[in-house]
Amino acid sequence: MGSDLNRDVEGLLKAHGVSEREVYLDSENSGLIFPEALKAMVDSYEEAARGHPAITHKLGWESYEKLYESTLKIAQALNCNSEEITYTHNGTEANNLAILGLAEASKSRRKILVSSIEHLSVIFAAEHLQKFGFKVVKVPVDGEGFVDLDFISRNVDKDTLLVSVALVNHEIGTIQDVKAIIDVVKGHDEKIVVHTDACDALGRVKLDLKRLNLDLASFSSHKIYGPKGVGALYIKEGVNVSPIIYGQLSTQHLWPSLENIPAIVGFSKAVELMHLNFESYNSRITRLRDKLIDGLLDIEYTVLNGPKGYKRSPDNVNISFLFCEGEALTVELSLKGIYVSSGSACTSRILEPSHVLQAIGRRHEEAHGSILMKITPFHSDEDVDYVIGSFPDAIRRIRSMSPMKPGGG
Amino acid sequence: MGSDLNRDVEGLLKAHGVSEREVYLDSENSGLIFPEALKAMVDSYEEAARGHPAITHKLGWESYEKLYESTLKIAQALNCNSEEITYTHNGTEANNLAILGLAEASKSRRKILVSSIEHLSVIFAAEHLQKFGFKVVKVPVDGEGFVDLDFISRNVDKDTLLVSVALVNHEIGTIQDVKAIIDVVKGHDEKIVVHTDACDALGRVKLDLKRLNLDLASFSSHKIYGPKGVGALYIKEGVNVSPIIYGQLSTQHLWPSLENIPAIVGFSKAVELMHLNFESYNSRITRLRDKLIDGLLDIEYTVLNGPKGYKRSPDNVNISFLFCEGEALTVELSLKGIYVSSGSACTSRILEPSHVLQAIGRRHEEAHGSILMKITPFHSDEDVDYVIGSFPDAIRRIRSMSPMKPGGG
Amino acid sequence: MVKLSSRIPLPYSFKVIELFRNPKNLGKMDDATVWALAGSIACGDMIAMYLKIDEETQSILKASFESYGCAANIAAASILTEMVRGKTLEEAWRISWRDVSDALGGLPKVKYHCGILAVGSLRRAIRAYFQDKLKPKWLPENLTAEERHALEEEELAERFSRKS
Amino acid sequence: MVKLSSRIPLPYSFKVIELFRNPKNLGKMDDATVWALAGSIACGDMIAMYLKIDEETQSILKASFESYGCAANIAAASILTEMVRGKTLEEAWRISWRDVSDALGGLPKVKYHCGILAVGSLRRAIRAYFQDKLKPKWLPENLTAEERHALEEEELAERFSRKS
């Protein structure tokens, strides 16, 4: 934290005030939690959290049992073996373990393909390996974010270690045809490892790990409304990954230290809820998503980012409002109790807007005006109506302040 | 998790049964939690956990405020600036960041001194660097675990990057004279970085980071009865550490991804409780520790591991029961509701017992019979009386089963 | 290789939020003596600064602004229009981006450029005023840091647009 | 460089706990026909196996054990003394450590060596019985894996004691 920051956040919040209605649409950045998952975590603190699952006494065994049961539930939902799951503390660490841990374990291959719209924890981890002589190739995407299969086909070779493409893109909701990617890659060479960052796919897209023949897949608890502080990496039996953090092992071989069992119990509960309610959540969320998209595209000078329809994640709404700077709009909406985020450069340290929006060919001014929203199982029709009703005024005010106005200004 | 494991843990627990009285002495491996810290965490899930502290909307700012307040409290207790604290997910990650992150940032120096009784997350992280040409020197300790200052003085040189010695040893409770170590090291060369793993020191030993002139110090929440899933690294202003995990930053520069704010809030609460109650907790704990040590040393063929008196951590009890295998004793005590751990090789993957006990010169058979117990603020005189009363029978039974008996068998 | 972005916290001061909610001196000024634009839409921030100048005293009677940019950008431009009112052009010229930041109760580091851009737009307007007049001694020949910043941003935007 | 230890989970079967609580055939056997020791205290596990043998039928009338070691070690030795009772020496010889593990409801991988050590102590006792007798055909000349394991452990312990 830089010392130049304003510390009078209380004053800020007072000046901001509280809106009558609040609609939280920013679970891209920080998820809500299922009350059931929170309760499961708290209960487990009270029951079994004292034990260490690798110690031979009653409380150790109890905590081991909790851990094992939770893992089994997750493995069942994903259709994999519980031995294939390694816990980390978030999706970022899972992606790092997948990429850095695979590289650490690899003897010879030195080429990595990642899509140009991956999460930064994939891109930065891969780029870090360039220091050690790895070659990172960015796979281009089309205007809706779908990766160029031909490009992959032309670029995988005997030196290729890994191809990493997220099943669902976190910003524009593109659902990749991961099966086709796997077929292309494995058709060239069975030994090339395929990783998918499934942090945003879990619970939104059917995921059958056994059937897919994936090698590695990353997950994050807070992205499915579980507790913060847990993530997981699926590692198919036989795929070699080395640890990237060192220390005393507990029950896991690839991430040392005591597992955060209460958080894992909560995570498992969230996985279970997403799994059991898959159909009902997603049919509702899809409907609300489309209602919101349609309602907002009625506003002039708007562009949808990402595909429409069934190839779009059921929760993802990402729209660029031209002539409207996204961060200002974020604040304006906040004043109305609507919480969203933007791909504007203003939310970043440098002058570049979202690399995802750039990769699908959005001009900078389009990216600056982008607003990302995620529909959750917690949202109602009334929420969406309120949002649709509130946007036009907000857009109008922000546009009215600008020296560049629609139609030339 | 290996597939060869017994999965009928329920059957095991049934066969085990429940003791009338339970005394948990294994917070070395997995801490208890202050109810206040649990409550603070849960409340924060309900209040501010939705927000991401780097996003410009009301909930983002609220979560930023929570984060900032919590950090300030921790910084005040440690006497450092809040900018000097980086959160990780546990002590293991903090130690890895200290050692690997320092090495990553270092341009030239290639020698690292660590004491031979450090936690494995220090030793393994340092040893990992040997792959990259670093030289790791283990500093020997005396029979009570105190590092050899002369050895340090003779071994630091122009190539030395780091000296790492834990303020309080996790197994035998030795409180090092870190001030003397710093003086020796900095006397040779101001630029050598001094790190202390303070996971077991926090709340047990007065720690004034500004006064001590330490460069790096690691902390772990569950070791001070805070929530699991948080640790922290103190990095003195001006000390260069590079990230070792890569991805999207939130408010921190050295560990990407969303901070686990609810857990940090709970951690901060635990720090506060340990800080406010320092005198009362520690005078009680010290008394109970000595009562337990005295009571157990009354048993024949016992050896205390680590120093006596004020140079021993107030919570640490570590005794070797000769002719008594420690893991069997752990299980026997568990049947009586007493939960402890052992430095026996039987708790490990290989045939080596605790490296700490070996380093202080204990023979293998002494280490195999060692039992580690930690007194907490949650323990009462009755607990300790119960433990003292229960040990003799347990020891007698385990010894009676052995072919090697005291006095030659 | 493009260095990709990472987030950092932006806890604004309440002053920024207040001015964002109720900006003072917002809008194009029809009877402006002079005006100037700084920044670019491609870079995500742009400020138009309008000045009504009393020719005799060379002081600013009123100022107004338009802004395309984040809340801090809007607040910075707005507070600057307040700060310059009634000042001579020389006094106005001497206002630094630090003064703007201070007046706002402190800008986060990544938002310094908002203060810089606001001052840049003001100085451009002042320069424009002296375009075909005798330049006063206090007006430097060379661009100040704030003006250079605006220029660099515009050049960067040029590059962005060529790219896409 | 010593490879340092790391923990792993040891969820025992309820059978292990039961036998740990109430070991069958525990204790030195004063009228044993033969006995043998395997393992070492320095390595953390040691088993003494006592056999009472019916000389005529070459079958085991009863067996007992003593153990220095973990709960699994005690349980493994104990169940083996149950398993051999009434068996001929040849049948007893054929019991593998896997059989012991199975009888215990499955040993965790890191505890395989407990089963191995128990079988090693039994085979040593059987070998000792034939020490100065005519060796039956089923008794191999060379040490079996289980016996070698015991030997290796004892040698390792030697090294440990020399070290300290």
Ligand SMILES: Cc1ncc(COP(=O)(O)O)c(C=O)c1O
């Ligand atoms: C696709 C994707 N991958 C990885 C991550 C990182 O997950 P976490 O926030 O758990 O570190 C995110 C989180 O936003 C994500 O959306």
Ligand SMILES: Cc1ncc(COP(=O)(O)O)c(C=O)c1O
């Ligand atoms: C001295 C010491 N350092 C580091 C650690 C690791 O901390 P954590 O369990 O939070 O990873 C421990 C935990 O037992 C410890 O005692």
